[in-house]
Amino acid sequence: MAQPMRVDKPARGVVQIDEGLGAFSTEEMYREILRRLGEDPDRDGLQATPGRVEKSMAFLTKGYKEDPTKILREAMFDVEYDEMVIVRDIEMFSLCEHHMLPFFGKVHVAYVPNGKVIGLSKIARLVEVFARRLQVQERLTRQIADTIQEAIAPQGVGVVIEARHLCMMMRGIEKQAAWTVTSAMVGCFRQKETRSEFLSLMRQPSSGAL
Secondary structure, eight states: OOOOOOEEOOGGGOOEEOGGGGGSOHHHHHHHHHHHTTOOTTSGGGTTHHHHHHHHHHHHTGGGGSOHHHHHHTTEEEOOOOSOEEEEEEEEEEEETTTOOEEEEEEEEEEEOSSEEEOHHHHHHHHHHHHSSEEOHHHHHHHHHHHHHHHHOOSEEEEEEEEEEHHHHTSTTOOSSOOEEEEEEEEGGGSHHHHHHHHHHHHSOOOOOO
């Protein structure tokens, strides 16, 4: 069994760890965190927890290992279409970089093509890549818009994210009903008419026909 990491306890609660930290696995570090929380990582309910958390965090941050531009370029097509394309209500789950607590909601993406379109599933895939990183909602919104703009140079891109943040709901101010809405408008979406059309279509209820 791995030995606990040796720690010194200097003033003001700062913890120093041996320089040999790199010798410890991520799973062993999570075991140490459980100890510092006052738990016993060897009790029945927690024995497998460090390994599960390691796998969970690897999944929740897998976007760091993926190239969003490459994903879009795998499904770009030459199409003579110059009206708005909208993929709305894309489910999104991410981790706040400030407290590493989840925030979740829906992403609405629109663009006006300029000779090229993107496979629809790749737009949802793009959202997933950026969401599976430590994030702030404002940056996430901008990254999605900028990546589409750079990949296919459309006439414009619009992105709106509506999300709830557990860092507001479980801790701090503890407000349960608050939603955060962010937007990024590029190119023709900065024009009032185009932006209004996007926001109007985004809010329309689903027909429920499918």
